[in-house]
Amino acid sequence: MRWACILLPQLALDAVLRDRDDPEAPLALIAGTPQRRVLKTMNPAARALGLQPGQSLTAAQAMTRDFVMAEYDPAQIEYWHRFLAAWAYRFSSHVSLDYPRALLIEVESSFNLFGPWELFERRLRDELTALGFRHRIVLAPNPAAARALATIHDGLAVTHREALDKVLGQMPIQHCGLSREIATAFSRMGLRRLQQVLALPRDTIAKRFPKEVLRHLDALVGESAVVLDCYAPPDEFDVRIELNFDVESHQALLFPLRRLTSDLAAFLAGRDSGVQRFTLFLEHREGPDSQIPVGLLSAERDAAMLFELARGRLENVQIPGPTQALRLLARDLPAFVPAYRELFNERPQQSLPWEQLRERLRARLGDGAVHGVHAFADHRPECGWQINAAKAATGLADLPPRPGWLLSKPVPLQEPALRIVAGPERIESGWWDGGDVRRDYYLVQTHRGQLAWAYCPVGEAGPLLLHGWFA
Amino acid sequence: MGSVVALDTLLQERRVWRGQSTAVPASIQPTGYATLDAALPTGGWPDSALSEILVSAEGVGELQLLWPTLARLTAASERVVLVAPAYVPFPWAWKAAGINLSYLTVIQASKRDALWAAEQCLRSGSCGAVLCWPQQINDRALRRLQVAAETGQTLAFAYRPIAEAVNPSPAALRLAVETCPAQLRVLKCRGGRLPATPIPFSVGQ
Numbered sequence A: 001m002r003w004a005c006i007l008l009p010q011l012a013l014d015a016v017l018r019d020r021d022d023p024e025a026p027l028a029l030i031a032g033t034p035q036r037r038v039l040k041t042m043n044p045a046a047r048a049l050g051l052q053p054g055q056s057l058t059a060a061q062a063m064t065r066d067f068v069m070a071e072y073d074p075a076q077i078e079y080w081h082r083f084l085a086a087w088a089y090r091f092s093s094h095v096s097l098d099y100p101r102a103l104l105i106e107v108e109s110s111f112n113l114f115g116p117w118e119l120f121e122r123r124l125r126d127e128l129t130a131l132g133f134r135h136r137i138v139l140a141p142n143p144a145a146a147r148a149l150a151t152i153h154d155g156l157a158v159t160h161r162e163a164l165d166k167v168l169g170q171m172p173i174q175h176c177g178l179s180r181e182i183a184t185a186f187s188r189m190g191l192r193r194l195q196q197v198l199a200l201p202r203d204t205i206a207k208r209f210p211k212e213v214l215r216h217l218d219a220l221v222g223e224s225a226v227v228l229d230c231y232a233p234p235d236e237f238d239v240r241i242e243l244n245f246d247v248e249s250h251q252a253l254l255f256p257l258r259r260l261t262s263d264l265a266a267f268l269a270g271r272d273s274g275v276q277r278f279t280l281f282l283e284h285r286e287g288p289d290s291q292i293p294v295g296l297l298s299a300e301r302d303a304a305m306l307f308e309l310a311r312g313r314l315e316n317v318q319i320p321g322p323t324q325a326l327r328l329l330a331r332d333l334p335a336f337v338p339a340y341r342e343l344f345n346e347r348p349q350q351s352l353p354w355e356q357l358r359e360r361l362r363a364r365l366g367d368g369a370v371h372g373v374h375a376f377a378d379h380r381p382e383c384g385w386q387i388n389a390a391k392a393a394t395g396l397a398d399l400p401p402r403p404g405w406l407l408s409k410p411v412p413l414q415e416p417a418l419r420i421v422a423g424p425e426r427i428e429s430g431w432w433d434g435g436d437v438r439r440d441y442y443l444v445q446t447h448r449g450q451l452a453w454a455y456c457p458v459g460e461a462g463p464l465l466l467h468g469w470f471a
Numbered sequence B: 001m002g003s004v005v006a007l008d009t010l011l012q013e014r015r016v017w018r019g020q021s022t023a024v025p026a027s028i029q030p031t032g033y034a035t036l037d038a039a040l041p042t043g044g045w046p047d048s049a050l051s052e053i054l055v056s057a058e059g060v061g062e063l064q065l066l067w068p069t070l071a072r073l074t075a076a077s078e079r080v081v082l083v084a085p086a087y088v089p090f091p092w093a094w095k096a097a098g099i100n101l102s103y104l105t106v107i108q109a110s111k112r113d114a115l116w117a118a119e120q121c122l123r124s125g126s127c128g129a130v131l132c133w134p135q136q137i138n139d140r141a142l143r144r145l146q147v148a149a150e151t152g153q154t155l156a157f158a159y160r161p162i163a164e165a166v167n168p169s170p171a172a173l174r175l176a177v178e179t180c181p182a183q184l185r186v187l188k189c190r191g192g193r194l195p196a197t198p199i200p201f202s203v204g205q
Helices: A011-017 A044-048 A057-063 A074-088 A108-114 A117-131 A143-150 A161-169 A180-188 A194-198 A202-208 A211-221 A251-271 A303-315 A354-365 B007-012 B034-039 B062-075 B091-096 B111-124 B139-152 B162-166
Strands: A003-007 A027-032 A037-042 A068-071 A102-106 A136-140 A237-247 A275-284 A290-300 A323-332 A370-372 A405-412 A419-429 A437-445 A451-457 A465-469 B050-055 B080-083 B104-107 B129-132 B155-161 B173-178 B183-189
Touching (some): A003 A117, A003 A143, A011 A027, A011 A037, A027 A044, A074 A251, A102 A143, A117 A136, A117 A251, A161 A194, A161 A211, A194 A211, A237 A251, A237 A275, A251 A275, A251 A323, A275 A303, A303 A354, A354 B104, A354 B111, B050 B162, B062 B129, B062 B173, B080 B111, B111 B129, B111 B139
Parallel strands (some): A027 A068, B050 B155, B080 B104, B080 B129, B129 B155
Antiparallel strands (some): A003 A102, A003 A136, A275 A290, A275 A323, A419 A437, A437 A451, A451 A465
16 A cells, blocks of 8 residues: 655645635735734745734734735635545545545555556646645655655655655654654653654553554554545535625626636546536625526536536626625536547537537527427427427328428418419318317418418418418 | 740649639539539538528528538538527428438527627537528628638528628628529629529429
């Protein structure tokens, strides 16, 4: 077994920064009671202004006011930790959240799929960078060692027991995952490296220190196995982004929307599912949220496509007031079946597949705007066509010629000089479903040369009713 | 006058105009009507370009002019899109004309969205032919359609009233359908001379 530890050194900060347009702007996270607000952490730009973790907010504001504040929210950190676990779940079936601010992934069983560790690691790094999270990655034969090595190393890959012993031996005792009191006790005894501790006789350590110490040391060198909980992905996607100010134009919503849809795509790829229906909620100060349902004809999970579709729907919506937060909820997550593609592209000029074009058109024009036309076996012309191909007709035997255009509602044919070319053809049908018709259809030609299909109801006088054009 | 220029190179460089070529090149988009193919300079519809069909009224055979082409395209699994037609395309007639209805798609759109939809369909390159019925379209919008058809290498057909014949248009082919007598008149065709006489075109019922 090979364990990769992905340490997220500034998970709280990255979670806030990734929702901002300008990640370089000074930002500090604030925690503490309302009476004593303390700076918890900050980005390098804020550090350059002289801000320090642990500083009180009043002290910081006395120095400078040119930084943005955000709440340090443990729930948010927990949320993003789980989000990244969902992301990591597609690389391995064994993902653990047992260590805070770190992901432990069993990777050896995934080498067949993702290639050797160098490629695998690069891919992990690329995707984490794209998601906007800073990280350190270390590979080790057991999870405890991977976690300990990640505190001071980045990019280290240890595969053998001997190499592991050597690297672990050089570790400063403070960074070995021992509690602070134990580490201090060791260093006061003059034991500053792990190898010095490991060289001690086991019974003396057992005598002087709690039993957890020996257990942890065994876990580090791989003498005893660590049992880690497996992460199981959630069944629905529900993410909310709070905006820093009231947004009144849809342009300003596009950036958070892009984040939401790409998060959704990452989540779906991890679950190997697609999304067919999701809802965007725009939260207002007053009144209920505006809901924008986005429906697709087939399950999709391409980030760019989801963004474009959501954007198409968003642009058409009128909302009652400024938006304060944006939320994306996806409950219906069917299995994703990749679209069937030819090995050789049949239309080389094609830049956008028909399925994507159809979704784009539907997003702007409405769900029912794009449809087919199919024949239905009914002699009544108005019932002879339908949008869905579900019950497509096999055919009525030997129909006389029918017009290419059908008027959805017949209109009186006001023409002075009509010439009857053919007819009448009696159509009498529909007595069973209430749509009873008895008509005599004629093929007539107007003085301008148009060929029309018109009828007069049986037993009634009056002008012919135009029902179609032989176009 | 010392240099002798070989005639072949001049011809290959296309610097010499040779008049009307006698052999009609085989078009990759035949119209399905032999007389019309013979009259058009490319031997068929101009490929990846906009063709305008000018009609005096509906019901003069304007669809039957295209049906052989559409039947050929749908038989080759190419999609045919009708953008905002004024009437319902009656499937029995389209089927009888040999069109595979599963490759026929109708887009319902308002006047403004129709142009957008037509341009999207043309530009995507995923359709074989796009038919549209633009109303009060200006020169710029027509040019957009023409450019989109070139980009997506798709056949574009625009139906317009015959009164528009006096206005210039960027379409590669302009064809007027006349009824009394039943004939086609080529008003403009790119890449060749206009046929001197109208082309007889009688539609069946």
